[in-house]
Amino acid sequence: MDKRVPRDFETLRATILERRASLPKRIAQIAAYALDNPDDIAFGTAASIAASAGVQPSTLIRFAQQLGFDGFTSLQQVFRERLRERNSSYDERLAALRAKAEEGAGHRAIFDGFVAAASTSLSDISRALNDAHFEEAVTLLAKAETIYVLAKRRSYPVASYIAYALGKLKIRNQLVESAAGLNAEMIGFATPRDAVIAISFSPYAPATIEETRSIAEQGVPIVAITDSSFSPLAQFAKIWFEVAEADFGGFRSISATMALAMALTVAVGEKRRDAGRKRKT
Amino acid sequence: MDKRVPRDFETLRATILERRASLPKRIAQIAAYALDNPDDIAFGTAASIAASAGVQPSTLIRFAQQLGFDGFTSLQQVFRERLRERNSSYDERLAALRAKAEEGAGHRAIFDGFVAAASTSLSDISRALNDAHFEEAVTLLAKAETIYVLAKRRSYPVASYIAYALGKLKIRNQLVESAAGLNAEMIGFATPRDAVIAISFSPYAPATIEETRSIAEQGVPIVAITDSSFSPLAQFAKIWFEVAEADFGGFRSISATMALAMALTVAVGEKRRDAGRKRKT
DNA sequence: TATGGATTGGAATTATTATTTCATATTGAC
DNA sequence: GTCAATATGAAATAATAATTCCAATCCATA
Numbered sequence A, B: 001m002d003k004r005v006p007r008d009f010e011t012l013r014a015t016i017l018e019r020r021a022s023l024p025k026r027i028a029q030i031a032a033y034a035l036d037n038p039d040d041i042a043f044g045t046a047a048s049i050a051a052s053a054g055v056q057p058s059t060l061i062r063f064a065q066q067l068g069f070d071g072f073t074s075l076q077q078v079f080r081e082r083l084r085e086r087n088s089s090y091d092e093r094l095a096a097l098r099a100k101a102e103e104g105a106g107h108r109a110i111f112d113g114f115v116a117a118a119s120t121s122l123s124d125i126s127r128a129l130n131d132a133h134f135e136e137a138v139t140l141l142a143k144a145e146t147i148y149v150l151a152k153r154r155s156y157p158v159a160s161y162i163a164y165a166l167g168k169l170k171i172r173n174q175l176v177e178s179a180a181g182l183n184a185e186m187i188g189f190a191t192p193r194d195a196v197i198a199i200s201f202s203p204y205a206p207a208t209i210e211e212t213r214s215i216a217e218q219g220v221p222i223v224a225i226t227d228s229s230f231s232p233l234a235q236f237a238k239i240w241f242e243v244a245e246a247d248f249g250g251f252r253s254i255s256a257t258m259a260l261a262m263a264l265t266v267a268v269g270e271k272r273r274d275a276g277r278k279r280k281t
Numbered sequence C: 001t002a003t004g005g006a007t008t009g010g011a012a013t014t015a016t017t018a019t020t021t022c023a024t025a026t027t028g029a030c
Numbered sequence D: 001g002t003c004a005a006t007a008t009g010a011a012a013t014a015a016t017a018a019t020t021c022c023a024a025t026c027c028a029t030a
Helices: A009-022 A025-036 A038-043 A046-053 A057-066 A072-087 A090-102 A108-128 A131-143 A153-168 A183-188 A206-217 A232-236 A255-280 B009-022 B025-036 B038-043 B046-053 B057-066 B072-087 B090-102 B108-128 B131-143 B153-168 B183-188 B206-217 B232-236 B255-280
Strands: A147-151 A173-175 A195-199 A222-226 A239-242 B147-151 B173-175 B195-199 B222-226 B239-242
Touching: A009 A025, A009 A072, A025 A038, A025 A046, A025 A057, A038 A046, A038 A072, A038 B072, A046 A057, A057 A072, A072 B038, A108 A255, A108 B108, A108 B131, A108 B255, A131 A195, A131 A222, A131 A239, A131 A255, A131 B108, A147 A153, A147 A206, A153 A173, A153 A195, A153 A255, A153 B153, A183 A206, A195 A206, A195 A255, A206 A222, A206 A232, A222 A232, A222 A255, A255 B108, A255 B255, B009 B025, B009 B072, B025 B038, B025 B046, B025 B057, B038 B046, B038 B072, B046 B057, B057 B072, B108 B255, B131 B195, B131 B222, B131 B239, B131 B255, B147 B153, B147 B206, B153 B173, B153 B195, B153 B255, B183 B206, B195 B206, B195 B255, B206 B222, B206 B232, B222 B232, B222 B255
Parallel strands: A147 A173, A147 A195, A195 A222, A222 A239, B147 B173, B147 B195, B195 B222, B222 B239
Antiparallel strands: none
16 A cells, blocks of 8 residues: 555645546546536535546546545545535634644645635635725725825835836826935825825834824825724724734735725726716716 | 425525524424534435434434425535535636626625635635745745845735845845836846845736846846746746736736745745754754 | 457446334423 | 323335446557
């Protein structure tokens, strides 16, 4: 018994792909069918699957045996397990990935951890996002002449993506960068007809707070993305979103923030397009 | 037959909850178990489920019949269908969300779309990432004196995050920005003892390609993150990762790229720490 | 093109699993 | 407390499904 039986779907998949070339015709046929229709394998009976794949039930069993299983039933377990896993909550999946990390599966575990953290964050925000707030924010931003984007450090990548996307949508915007130390002057140009997207998470970058305060004092409406109602950003903002990002290895995910930012941007683009169309007709 | 048989899980669930009070003890027991462990119902046998729920198989069948099914098997179909639906490919779900967004179902649909795109991308890369490549990349980067980070436009946010994280980990790095048009000179300082992380997706920013080529010619090893084996980056790179990002509303997700980038960064940090510790002992 | 080995189809067999049946227990009304 | 109706447990039975077996076929090689 030097050939190990694939216990999880991914290993199984890899094994099949690897041996694909050397499999007999009918077995290959079943192999292809299995990878294309994993759900059918999970739920069907040997006879029904064989019929769908255009082979005999016995071939199906030979296929399973060739892979090292002792029969169709044990092969089917792997396909069922896959559905269970896929279906299990993000939290459980995260736990599973963390568990894998414990076994010390090299650096792969780190990667799994980040994927898990990102998934968790996404599912959290999907649940938590308030539709009405989102709608208000879109309305507010769509009316702005120029959208100022304000974020430092960890949040800066999000800001730069927003600026990129707004640019592609031909929406006037200004990324407040600290390059030449002219942020204060840049902010000075903003008026109440503009709007701001400010992003900051604990520990809040002092510069972001300071700039947000000063721009708020000029009467420019602010949409904030931050991590709690105690955030200093929340007090300055007309509308603010609370985003809870999961962390791994001391680094927090930014995927939820990113998704929210992209959605805001694109929604603003759509709203403007719609408004423009209406005005013309 | 005025009582209709629940055909989908949600209806079934509602029906069960509604009648819960009027059900006999053992039947109620099975009902509770079914709602708590729907996966078990989907895959188990009548005997195994009955045992887990602490009742007789016949009770399970009576339960099914009381709900209007003609036996356990048809009840089970509903639980299986549920898994199928839940698992229906992300692509289908994305398509549905896109359609929803098209018909103007509020801006929430846009947000959902971005979350779905991000989830899809994450689950794809989780499946596709090659452990060995990842390990190699980490080794290569951990040896570098300085890590140069190269990315423009859509990929720039990822690069800026890498630079931020490397900085926090006290790993010397240089983000190649186009601020003052001095990129060529900056790149000129790189030696074969350094390393590069280059990120670019179709349509590849010409500047990124050009800079990657020139730095490769200096013998600096390159780790590339890109979207296909035909990518111009792939030919210059010692190791390259293929990342397929789902898109929504014309904007591609960057969550998978982000997760990979963070994992690389932190893994490099760990590897260095381990190496440092070894040297000391 | 003959020959041996591998592969396949299809029926026979075995196993597993759902369902039915019936005796027993429980519950509630009088 | 008695009786009838209902519910439950356990084993018997029927149905269904997995597996095995063997003859037929295919394929590569000499």
